[in-house]
Amino acid sequence: MESKHKYFSLAELLRSETAEKRGIPNVPSADVVAELHRLMDYLDSVRENYGAPIRVSSGYRSPALNAAVGGKPTSQHLKGQAADLVTDDLKKLGNVIRRFGGFDQLIYEHVGGARWIHVSIAPEGRPPRGEVLYITK
Template sequence: MKYFTIAELCKSDTADQLGIDNRCKKEHVANMTALVDNVLDPLREAYGKPIRVNSGFRCPVLNKAVKGSATSDHMTGRAADITGGSPAENKKLFCLIQELGLPFDQLIDEKHFSWVHVSYRQSGNRREVKAL
């Protein structure tokens, strides 16, 4: 973990505003570390500029509050919503993940590159690419 921290992946303005305890457990830390080591850090290295995590780990209460999927990888620490600061930069991140051949389970263009969702599993990655 070179460019990202567990605290950054657990930080949530929504949780803070709603008074939701979004602390993660040990198994979530292992999943977040794998996501950072295998996808986010290599992406940041290749991108050459900071990448912000909009949403990383979400406890079930927070996931429900943001209307996340009932099976969201965010709840296990396996997913992050990231941004380079603009739709154009987010599209670059989306393409770079694929060009670099980084391992991922899902790579999603969210709302015309408002942000990019990327998830990683330590085994069984589907390499599913889609737009929502």
């Protein structure tokens, strides 16, 4: 499936340093790829509204990769519906996403010295929850 996305690519959402280092396959099914394209549509809109580069630090995760990084078994990363985002101004990015809406979950995460924003879309046919959470570990 050729990418029609302006700012994000399938390769970017599949790339994982952990998978590369540990030799864990991170290959999605066709259904997950379709969800990743829906996610990229959403992320492109967020990027347009944000007006500055956004990097994906984690996108799709195979079950083995999700287990290796300590992800929850119900993680939307497994379904191609979530991405962890990094940029120079996470507060601004979070505000843009909140104003833009349409998200299922928006999670501000601060783990150790790392900070990122997790954003997910709702499964097809289900309205987004618009849930905002803060996680500090």
